[in-house]
Amino acid sequence: MIGCSEPEPLNYGLLVERDGVHYRKDTNEIYSGPVFNINGKSEGILKKGKWNGPFKTFYENGQLMVEGTYKNGKEDGPNKEYHNNGQLSHEGTYKNGELIDSKEY
Numbered sequence: 458m459i460g461c462s463e464p465e466p467l468n469y470g471l472l473v474e475r476d477g478v479h480y481r482k483d484t485n486e487i488y489s490g491p492v493f494n495i496n497g498k499s500e501g502i503l504k505k506g507k508w509n510g511p512f513k514t515f516y517e518n519g520q521l522m523v524e525g526t527y528k529n530g531k532e533d534g535p536n537k538e539y540h541n542n543g544q545l546s547h548e549g550t551y552k553n554g555e556l557i558d559s560k561e562y
Contacts (some may be wrong), residue, residue, distance in 0.1 A: 466491040466500065477530055478506035501527070516541045527552070 502510035507530030525536035531554030549559035
């Protein structure tokens with residue numbers, strides 16, 4: 458069975474951002490697919506060069522720091538932030554890039 462599989466994650470360092478859109482440095486083409494190593498330990502997905510889908514950032518010790526969701530380049534949906542010991546410190550909800558609900562722990 459042949460199907461469309463998700464491309465291998467690309468190191469974020471191989472991309473360049475211009476006007477909120479991410480391009481491959483080697484081909485200058487708009488990139489779509491999973492990326493890792495965004496400002497350190499992190500992972501996310503770009504669709505047509507903009508953040509789209511789940512996004513995670515980790516502390517140096519491997520604990521989850523932030524998890525959220527993007528839609529068309531803007532935060533959209535639930536967002537959680539954690540202390541470096543793994544305990545939840547903050548959670549909120551974004552809509553089209555604006556924080557609409559927030560709770561501190």
